[in-house]
Every structure is written in C-alpha cells, then in structure tokens.
Amino acid sequence: MTKQIILQAFDMTAANHNAHGLWKHPENRRHREYKSLDYWIELARLLEKGKFDAVFFADVLGVYDVYGGDEKAALRDGVQVPLNDPAFAIPAMAAVTENLSFAVTVSTSYEQPFHNARKFSTLDHLTKGRVAWNIVTSYLPNAAQNFGLEKMVKHDERYRMAEEFLEVSYKLLEDSWEEDAVVSDPARGVLVDPEKVHRIKHKGKYFSVEGPHVSEPSPQRTPVLYQAGTSEKGREFAARHAECVFVGGPTPEKINYYIEDIKARAEAYDRSRAEIKAFTFLNVVVAETEEKAQAKYEEIKKYWSADGAKAQYGGSTGYDLASYENEDELFTYKHTEQGQSRAAYLTKDAAKPFTVKEIQEKFSKPAEMDIIVGSPEQVADKIEEFFVRSGVDGFNLTHYITPKDLEDFVELVVPILQERGLYKKEYTEGTFREKLYGHPHLSGAHPAKQKKG
Numbered sequence: 001m002t003k004q005i006i007l008q009a010f011d012m013t014a015a016n017h018n019a020h021g022l023w024k025h026p027e028n029r030r031h032r033e034y035k036s037l038d039y040w041i042e043l044a045r046l047l048e049k050g051k052f053d054a055v056f057f058a059d060v061l062g063v064y065d066v067y068g069g070d071e072k073a074a075l076r077d078g079v080q081v082p083l084n085d086p087a088f089a090i091p092a093m094a095a096v097t098e099n100l101s102f103a104v105t106v107s108t109s110y111e112q113p114f115h116n117a118r119k120f121s122t123l124d125h126l127t128k129g130r131v132a133w134n135i136v137t138s139y140l141p142n143a144a145q146n147f148g149l150e151k152m153v154k155h156d157e158r159y160r161m162a163e164e165f166l167e168v169s170y171k172l173l174e175d176s177w178e179e180d181a182v183v184s185d186p187a188r189g190v191l192v193d194p195e196k197v198h199r200i201k202h203k204g205k206y207f208s209v210e211g212p213h214v215s216e217p218s219p220q221r222t223p224v225l226y227q228a229g230t231s232e233k234g235r236e237f238a239a240r241h242a243e244c245v246f247v248g249g250p251t252p253e254k255i256n257y258y259i260e261d262i263k264a265r266a267e268a269y270d271r272s273r274a275e276i277k278a279f280t281f282l283n284v285v286v287a288e289t290e291e292k293a294q295a296k297y298e299e300i301k302k303y304w305s306a307d308g309a310k311a312q313y314g315g316s317t318g319y320d321l322a323s324y325e326n327e328d329e330l331f332t333y334k335h336t337e338q339g340q341s342r343a344a345y346l347t348k349d350a351a352k353p354f355t356v357k358e359i360q361e362k363f364s365k366p367a368e369m370d371i372i373v374g375s376p377e378q379v380a381d382k383i384e385e386f387f388v389r390s391g392v393d394g395f396n397l398t399h400y401i402t403p404k405d406l407e408d409f410v411e412l413v414v415p416i417l418q419e420r421g422l423y424k425k426e427y428t429e430g431t432f433r434e435k436l437y438g439h440p441h442l443s444g445a446h447p448a449k450q451k452k453g
C-alpha cells in the first residue's frame with residue numbers, strides 16, 4: 001500500500017502562533033476566541049471531520065524579548081502571547097472526538113518530572129490513550145527568569161537534564177505501578193495491592209523523586225514521545241527517546257538529511273528505523289482556483305508583520321535582527337545558547353549564504369520555507385512531491401487565517417489526497433500509539449523498556 005500522510009494541525013492555545021500580524025485579518029477568529037472552550041471544541045470537530053491524526057500544541061514559558069532587547073514587538077503583534085496552558089483544552093476536545101489525538105509540548109528544563117508524569121497520566125486516562133508529549137528543552141531567556149534562574153541553563157546541559165528527566169519519567173510511568181496493581185476487590189477489602197506499587201527512589205544530578213507515582217497505569221502508560229530540535233545533542237536525544245520527530249529545514253533534502261541521521265543514530269541504540277516517524281512543517285494557501293489562492297496569499301501578505309516574525313526568530317535563535325547595522329555583511333552562523341537548529345536554518349543549513357539585507361527581506365513576508373499556494377489540485381501535487389522528496393511520514397499543517405484555512409484544507413485538499421490513496425479515509429482503532437505503530441505501549445527496544453533488563 002502507498003505510504004500515507006500523517007497529518008497534524010500545528011497550533012498553540014494562544015492569540016497567535018506563527019501567523020504574525022494576521023490577527024488583523026477580518027476573517028481571523030483565533031485572537032478573539034482562543035480563550036473559549038467552544039473555539040477548541042469546534043476545532044476538534046473540524047479536524048476529526050478532516051481525519052487529522054492529531055493536533056500538535058506548541059508551548060513556551062515566557063515572552064520573546066531578544067528582538068530589539070525587549071518584548072515590545074512581541075506584545076504588539078501577539079507573538080505567542082497572550083498564551084494559555086494547552087493541557088486544559090484537551091479533555092474538552094477529547095470529549096467531542098473519538099480518534100483525534102493531542103500532542104502537547106512540555107519543557108524538561110522547567111517542569112518537574114513527577115508533576116509532568118501525573119499530568120500526562122491524567123490526560124492519557126481522560127483521552128483514552130490519545131496523548132503525546134513533545135519534549136523540548138526551551139530557548140527563551142525569559143522562561144529561565146520565570147523559573148527562578150538569572151540565565152538560561154546552557155544548551156548542552158539542558159539536554160543532559162532532559163536525559164535524566166526522561167529516566168525519571170520512565171520510572172514513574174512504566175515501572176512504579178504494575179499492570180494489575182488496581183485489584184478493586186471488595187471481598188478482600190483491597191482497592192490497590194500495595195505489593196504492586198513501588199517507590200522509584202530516584203536520586204540524580206538534577207532530580208530527586210521518591211515516588212511512587214500517584215496515577216494508575218493509563219492506556220499508553222508513557223505518552224507517544226515527540227522531540228523537536230536537530231542540533232547534534234538534539235538528534236542524539238531523539239535517537240534514544242523519540243517515537244516521532246518534528247524536523248525543520250530550509251529544503252526537503254536538508255530535512256531528509258536530519259531524518260536519516262536520527263534514524264541511523266537510533267540503530268546504534270538497537271532501535272529500528274521504523275520506530276521513528278518524522279514530521280515537518282506544511283504551509284498551504286488554497287482556494288477553489290489558482291487566481292483565488294493567489295489573491296488570498298496577497299491578502300495574507302498585506303497583514304503580515306515583519307516585526308512579529310523577527311521577534312519570534314530572535315527568541316528562538318538568539319539572533320537580534322534589530323542589531324545588525326551593515327546590510328551587506330553575510331548573515332553567518334554564530335553559537336548561541338538558544339535553539340541551534342533554528343539558528344542553523346538560515347545560516348549554515350541554507351542552500352546559499354544570505355546577506356543581512358536578504359534576511360531582513362525574508363521576514364517581510366510569510367513562511368521561511370516554501371509556501372504552497374494554489375488550486376486544490378496544485379496543492380495536492382506539491383504536497384505529494386514534498387512528501388516523497390523529504391522522506392517525512394507526515395506534516396504539521398500551519399494556518400494563517402484560523403480556523404478558515406483549516407476549513408478550506410479539509411474541504412478542498414483532503415478529498416484529493418484521499419482519492420490518490422495518500423491519506424486515510426477512515427481512522428484505525430485504538431490509542432494514538434496503536435494508530436501509529438500498532439501497539440499501545442512503548443516498544444521492547446525502547447530504552448524505557450530496556451533498562452528493566
């Protein structure tokens with residue numbers, strides 16, 4: 001059978017995610033409605049109608065304050081702020097759907113593993129196993145300041161913390177409660193068998209957790225594990241832990257390079273390449289005809305905010321585009337403690353070197369990467385080509401006018417992809433991991449299982 005596209009809506013429980021300035025577009029509803037459950041419920045129903053596999057919630061824990069040295073530009077355009085906690089929308093979205101899954105971003109740099117494990121067990125129970133965790137190490141200096149630190153923990157150390165965070169998480173989610181610990185036996189007067197619940201007694205460099213876990217085993221135990229970030233350390237981390245990777249890159253070939261590299265590294269940990277699915281961004285502007293799609297794109301460009309885009313770029317890379325004075329100088333890679341994959345994107349990963357002037361111009365219109373604009377057939381053709389060339393398993397679909405762009409995609413593009421056999425017509429049964437991999441729990445080759453010996 002043809003490999004089918006796994007589709008996720010890329011979202012954030014914020015007034016704006018990546019559509020900088022588009023809040024001004026008269027048809028955009030999200031900045032007014034993201035605070036209401038009705039909005040998220042409507043979105044969940046729409047995505048399930050379009051057979052989306054999941055909604056992928058990005059999240060950050062501070063404001064973007066690198067560009068121009070403060071958060072003013074980010075606030076003016078609502079760059080991922082105001083922002084609510086994504087976890088709270090999920091039970092309501094799960095209540096009106098049966099198959100849509102939910103990937104939530106949680107940072108290992110600022111969360112506590114005990115609290116995080118409880119949160120994911122709860123979500124996994126309430127969604128009947130439809131939850132995933134996008135593991136990030138964070139990049140915003142302001143997030144560090146919000147959690148009692150003067151400065152961010154350095155990039156590579158954040159990944160070392162993440163390693164230990166995962167070790168504790170596995171102990172809590174996989175080992176603390178045996179599968180049959182909850183006996184619920186009135187005759188013996190025993191709800192939980194004390195012999196089958198174990199303290200984890202973790203004492204490490206960064207975390208100390210006695211346990212036991214307080215939630216009983218959920219359908220998936222450990223949520224499906226996503227990772228995003230392709231620095232050297234990021235790829236090594238993904239190779240060990242991730243079941244899904246979210247990879248950005250300036251060309252399909254570069255994306256493919258990162259995916260292949262992560263899979264090769266996974267093999268060194270005795271994991272099979274098939275155990276890792278890869279996703280990248282998909283930016284689409286579609287309408288009934290090419291002309292209408294072009295007109296829609298022109299409209300989007302009119303509202304786009306270059307300052308908003310630069311604010312986001314500054315926060316995630318550490319490169320302040322307000323501080324470059326010489327427009328003719330080459331925009332080169334320099335080490336920062338922020339996100340190294342994002343920093344590489346327009347510098348050492350780019351197909352050609354850019355001058356500062358070219359970079360500034362890039363931010364004056366939407367999408368760093370190729371945006372697909374066209375009629376439904378044209379869009380489907382390009383998606384198919386991109387799918388094959390990049391070697392991804394699926395996409396995180398962005399949107400500019402929300403929820404209208406998603407409605408258009410469901411109505412206009414999904415039926416064509418389905419006709420071509422590139423996209424499912426029906427969901428498969430079961431938890432998110434069963435839909436992706438055919439089994440409810442982490443595979444036996446995963447390090448979470450291996451350490452049990």
Ligand SMILES: Cc1cc2nc3c(=O)[nH]c(=O)nc-3n(C[C@H](O)[C@H](O)[C@H](O)COP(=O)(O)O)c2cc1C
Binds near residue numbers: 231232338341
């Ligand atoms: C495609 C992509 C999506 C990301 N989404 C988030 C996010 O929602 N929240 C966050 O704090 N970091 C996010 N990150 C940051 C990374 O997870 C990572 O912590 C950061 O980029 C530093 O790692 P790196 O140097 O390996 O890129 C994302 C990174 C990439 C490449």
